[in-house]
Amino acid sequence: MIKLKREEIQNLVQSELPEISMASDNDSLFNYGKDWIDFYVPDPSIILFPKHNAEVIRIVSFANKFSIPIVPSGGRTGLSGGATATGLEMVVSLKNMSSVIDFNAEDETITVQAGMSTQALQLEAEAKDLYFPIDFASKGTSCIGGNIATNAGGIHVIRYGMIREWVVGLKVITPLGQEMKLNNGLIKNNTGYDLRHLFIGSEGTLGIITEATIKLTRKPRETVVGILGVHDIQNVPKILSLFKKDLVLVAFEFFTNIALNHAIEYGGFSYALTRDHNNYVIFEIENLHEKGIDDLDQVISNLHRLGYIHEDAIAMDPSSINNVWKHRETIPVALTRFQPYKNDISVRTSNIPDLIIEMNLLLNTQYPDFSIVWFGHIGDGNLHVNILKPNTWTPSEFKAACDIVNEKVCQLVEKFEGSVSAEHGIGLIKKPFLRFSKSELEIEFMRSIKKIFDPNSIMNPGKIF
Numbered sequence: 001m002i003k004l005k006r007e008e009i010q011n012l013v014q015s016e017l018p019e020i021s022m023a024s025d026n027d028s029l030f031n032y033g034k035d036w037i038d039f040y041v042p043d044p045s046i047i048l049f050p051k052h053n054a055e056v057i058r059i060v061s062f063a064n065k066f067s068i069p070i071v072p073s074g075g076r077t078g079l080s081g082g083a084t085a086t087g088l089e090m091v092v093s094l095k096n097m098s099s100v101i102d103f104n105a106e107d108e109t110i111t112v113q114a115g116m117s118t119q120a121l122q123l124e125a126e127a128k129d130l131y132f133p134i135d136f137a138s139k140g141t142s143c144i145g146g147n148i149a150t151n152a153g154g155i156h157v158i159r160y161g162m163i164r165e166w167v168v169g170l171k172v173i174t175p176l177g178q179e180m181k182l183n184n185g186l187i188k189n190n191t192g193y194d195l196r197h198l199f200i201g202s203e204g205t206l207g208i209i210t211e212a213t214i215k216l217t218r219k220p221r222e223t224v225v226g227i228l229g230v231h232d233i234q235n236v237p238k239i240l241s242l243f244k245k246d247l248v249l250v251a252f253e254f255f256t257n258i259a260l261n262h263a264i265e266y267g268g269f270s271y272a273l274t275r276d277h278n279n280y281v282i283f284e285i286e287n288l289h290e291k292g293i294d295d296l297d298q299v300i301s302n303l304h305r306l307g308y309i310h311e312d313a314i315a316m317d318p319s320s321i322n323n324v325w326k327h328r329e330t331i332p333v334a335l336t337r338f339q340p341y342k343n344d345i346s347v348r349t350s351n352i353p354d355l356i357i358e359m360n361l362l363l364n365t366q367y368p369d370f371s372i373v374w375f376g377h378i379g380d381g382n383l384h385v386n387i388l389k390p391n392t393w394t395p396s397e398f399k400a401a402c403d404i405v406n407e408k409v410c411q412l413v414e415k416f417e418g419s420v421s422a423e424h425g426i427g428l429i430k431k432p433f434l435r436f437s438k439s440e441l442e443i444e445f446m447r448s449i450k451k452i453f454d455p456n457s458i459m460n461p462g463k464i465f
């Protein structure tokens with residue numbers, strides 16, 4: 001699509017958009033041209049840093065006039081290549097748009113610019129004695145716009161849902177440069193199609209999200225966190241059932257001993273148990289009433305009696321809670337140096353035991369020479385299966401080998417009517433596998449929607465499909 005060369009685009013931008021902050025040095029082009037996935041070579045033409053909506057509109061109008069594609073960019077912590085620019089696109093970073101626009105105490109809503117980080121929004125909520133429940137290890141860097149564009153999940157989905165549940169209003173700039181306000185912070189609004197929900201999970205393909213109104217909630221009462229040592233992975237779903245039955249679960253995470261060993265090697269926390277186990281669960285419960293801890297004690301004793309768990313450690317004060325969470329949160333960061341091929345699959349939780357048996361069999365036969373690391377938000381039916389790159393393989397050889405096996409992984413996910421991307425999105429990396437979770441008809445409708453919003457195909461083209 002691009003006919004212009006890099007220097008021509010840079011010169012055009014400088015002459016047509018002189019008021020907008022921009023960068024074109026090699027470091028910026030590299031850093032803003034990619035997300036956390038290392039399989040693509042970043043090659044944007046220029047990086048733009050608008051400060052307000054009017055500047056975003058100017059950029060999008062310019063992109064249409066000269067047919068230059070745009071890649072909307074948040075914190076670039078994405079795990080699907082969605083924010084990757086590989087073909088001289090202009091990257092539009094919202095890092096200079098990170099302010100609070102409005103707080104409404106009565107409605108318990110906050111309106112922020114889309115470049116605000118996830119953690120900054122959590123802190124804004126806390127300062128108002130309220131709570132924003134979307135939480136995961138990249139929160140310090142990921143942005144609200146990126147979270148909404150990927151319909152982010154994280155560790156609290158089991159209690160609070162994905163970010164979709166919390167977005168009550170959006171302001172977006174369409175690919176034709178129109179400003180559109182959606183839903184106005186309303187709880188109830190049945191006036192036909194709710195376009196807000198199309199933008200949630202749109203991965204930058206339908207427009208640039210510039211502002212979001214987020215519903216906040218009351219802070220959880222006291223929370224208690226624990227780590228459990230589990231020998232048999234097949235017992236994890238049974239443990240989940242017992243927790244769900246008797247306690248208010250806020251998080252229920254799983255990882256294997258291989259995953260934990262990578263985290264321990266990376267460091268930054270002290271091991272909370274006394275010996276090794278094959279698998280681990282970290283749970284968080286909200287202690288809603290005085291006898292909450294007694295309930296937990298009973299569940300834990302029951303789990304020991306049934307032989308489902310072999311060791312437990314409970315954390316109640318903030319510093320031990322923080323330490324226990326590090327066992328799980330350090331895993332994805334610790335694996336980064338192995339340039340892992342990431343699977344982010346989900347099935348209904350009732351299908352997890354069967355999926356685990358079949359997936360284990362498949363991966364052990366298909367990847368005899370690769371190290372496989374399992375972890376994930378198992379309470380939501382979501383597993384991250386990471387295949388680590390041996391250092392003798394080049395990234396492209398490794399990706400090609402994994403793509404072949406991934407067809408089989410996706411067939412298995414399709415058999416369970418699951419999703420090939422539970423929370424990371426499709427971006428570039430999962431494009432070949434979208435067909436395992438969406439029918440041809442559904443993909444055709446998605447393409448048609450994209451065409452209506454973006455007739456000139458300038459908004460993150462080539463992503464999702």
Ligand SMILES: Cc1cc2nc3c(=O)[nH]c(=O)nc-3n(C[C@H](O)[C@H](O)[C@H](O)COP(=O)(O)OP(=O)(O)OC[C@H]3O[C@@H](n4cnc5c(N)ncnc54)[C@H](O)[C@@H]3O)c2cc1C
Pocket residue numbers: 035036071072073074075076077078079081082083094114135136137138141142143144145146147148149150151152153154155203204205207208209210332333423424427460463
């Ligand atoms: C260590 C680690 C742990 C993680 N854990 C989780 C987890 O538990 N759960 C989870 O869901 N994700 C997780 N992620 C993935 C990632 O953090 C999320 O997908 C996050 O929501 C991406 O936000 P971002 O601002 O970094 O987006 P980016 O990576 O910058 O962009 C992601 C996509 O959104 C688009 N986009 C960005 N901003 C806008 C905008 N303003 N308007 C329109 N489109 C836009 C981009 O074009 C791209 O397609 C993790 C990542 C890391 C590195």
